[in-house]
Amino acid sequence: MVKGVLLAAVLLLSLPLQALTQLSASVDKNPALRGEAVTLEVTANARVAADAINFRVLEQDFTVMVPSVSTSTQIINGQSSQSTIWRIVLLPKKAGSYTIPAFTLQGLSTKPISLEVLNETAQNNTNSNTELFLQGSIEQQQLYVQQLSYYQVTIYFNGDLQRGSLSEPQMDGASIMQVGQDAESTELVNGIRYRTITRRYAITPQRSGNFTITPPTFSGEMIDRDSARYNYFARTKTVVQQAEPIDVVVNAIPANFPGNWLVAGLVTLTEEWSPDITELKQGEPVTRIITLSAVDVAENQLPDLTQGFPDGLRLYQEQPQAKSAERNGRLVAQKIFTTAVIANTAGELELPEVSLAWWNSQTNKLEHARLPVRTLRVAAIAGAAEPTTTISPALNVAPPLATPASSSEASPWQWNYISSLLLAVWLLTLLGSYVLWRLKAPVRPAARTQSRVRFNSSELKRACKQGDATAAKAELLRFAHQQLDKRCQSLTEMSAYIHSAELKNQLIKLNAALYGNSNAWQGEHLWQAWQQYDAGRKEAGASDSLQPLYPQ
Structure with a gap:
């Protein structure tokens, strides 16, 4: 057995290279629908190098997938034949008439192929029973620089999809990121029930001009229905589809916009103090926390705030913290500004209005997010306030205290009665305090939180x-x-x-x-x-x- 295999290998290696005598090209469909993949097959009746033909000439009119190359050798009745086959998946960029040029190899050339691409998508063709197609859409085709818009692509399929991959959309001068997770559902199209997979992207242009979104391409494997009818072990077939391109107009930032440019669906400012205050105390710190929230904005687009604290305050500002999250398919970003505030002097302080200009992408108008003016009263330090309130009243109150003494000389019984009453009240107070202390004493050690260190x-x-x-x-x-x-x-x-x-x-x-x-x-x-x-x-x-x- 081993000797037979080795003999066959030696015979194959000893075969002379067959001279190229035939070179042909063909496509698997003609005409094709817009957004539908066309497979170009070039066959040479000899074994040649995989890179012997350059297909980059097709990139002007088509999105060209990576070619697959296969070679084979057959021996029939002592006669050998060899072949090399290139298969290239082409996605027409738009509807129209195309010519696939001739390819030349070792002095032989293929015949040019005229390809017609109909201006009709697979999903709108009432006579088509397409197993898989893509649809792409964008919320707004008129945008401003740095305005985030959502691009959505949906894969429709009604066959047995085994595996697949989806490329990202492309747009010159724009940042693109996926938003959320893929969503699966079903939908009726022309009376056919399709399963769907939807993916959302956030597209943010960085410069003005006219642009085209190059749509994503899906490449996958599906069960071949024809082979599945007659074979339990059904074969798979490769499917490649692409959504339609979308044109986008990006406008420049308005020249009269005040401050740092921010375009969003909604912007709010909120404020809180920790601890919650009604007035400040001189020398005691409090923390002011301002939260800037924006919808349809990435966290790196949120600007800094100018709070304009007045004189008479010591400030310790933390580094602003920015974060973002996806909510119902939309991006929500927040930036938190934390400042420790200490008042140096007593009196009243006025914190000015905090205002942030932003452009409303829904109404296409300039708006402002505001925190109103806040007036705070600063109380003096307790130690400094006590002398001013206790010394002079004590001098005024002291003389009336002699009145009970003079009356006691006239009525010793009254003085003794009051003294006895006060003494009894004092002793009862001491006794009550002692009892409460004894009751609380056993509980205090248990309430203290323990720690390993x-x-x-x-x-x-x-x-x-x-x-x-x-x-x-x-x-x-x-x-x-x-x-x-x-x-x-x-x-x-x-x-x-x-x-x-x-x-x-x-x-x-x-x-x-x-x-x-x-x-x-x-x-x-x-x-x-x-x-x-x-x-x-x-x-x-x-x-x-x-x-x-x-x-x-």
Whole structure:
């Protein structure tokens, strides 16, 4: 057996190369419908190189797929014959009359072929029972530069589709991206039930002018219905189809448009404060979050905002965060602007209007997204306000306090009665506080959230001394989690639970160093502010504990 195979191989290799005597060309259909694939077959009766014929001359009138080349050798009654066959799938770019030119090889030439492409698509041909065809469409054919529009291509097929691939549409000077996932459905066309696969693309032109969208091409394998009737193991056949080209006009940006160009279906501005405020407190940080949302816009098209904060504020702005998502087949983009705000002086502050100009692609008009003017009242620091409100009233109130003393001299019984009553009330208050403290005492340890890594003030000190901003932040958030029982995700959130203006100030500076990617942060002041805060917190805890009712 092995010897027979080797002998046959030797005989094939020893055969002389057959001289080329015939060269022919043919197409599988003529006429063809617009958007329908035509297969050109060129046959040579000799074995020749696969690249012996150049088919690029066809690219002017057709979309040319990659040629497939096959060679064969037959021996019949000692006579050998060889052949080379090229098969090329052609997609006519438009309807009309075409001439497939002659191809020359080793002195022989094929005959030119006249091909007629009818101005009628497969899906609109009432006499056609096409197994597969494509339809392409775009929402708007009149666009502006950087205006996003949706191109949709649908594959219709009523046979057994085994596999396939779909190329992307092309357009000069435009960015193209797929939107969402493919959608499958069914549809009746000319009384025939087709299964459909729909794919959407976002096309954004980057320059003005007249352009043509080169449609996507589908190439796949389907069960050959004719072979399936007579053979259980049915053969497959290659199907190639293309949608129709679409012309698009792209207009230039209006010359009188104010600000950075933004064209969208809808644009909104929203604002929130964390924590929610009715007034600012001098020296205490709050966070202003502005969200810019736009429909039919990619996230990289959203511009920055000019907020125009007035003087008298310290600002720490984070890097804007942009993101996008698909909603019901449309792109929705958002850009979030986060700013930590600290008021330096008490009084009233007016935050100016935030306005963003944009071009409405639905109404073709200029519009503005706005946040109205906001007036904020800044309360003074509690420590600075207390002397002005307590010293002078105390001087005025002190003389009337002598009145009960003078009346007590006239009526000792009345003085003793009032004193006894006040003493009883005070003792009852102490007793009630003691009972409540005893009731709450067993619950407090259980309420404290545990963590695998305990807060360590020595680690915080080390991070501050070494200028390690990341380690300092981690240790401070661990303190808030374990000691304050607050699951803070950021230093800004933690500062809302800190009652030390200086420590809050240092937290803001630490946050600014982290967001600003600064390596020059010095933690000495933060450590000092922390020590003062921690000492005050411990003193407050000690003063809250009750002394014995009957000290020894």
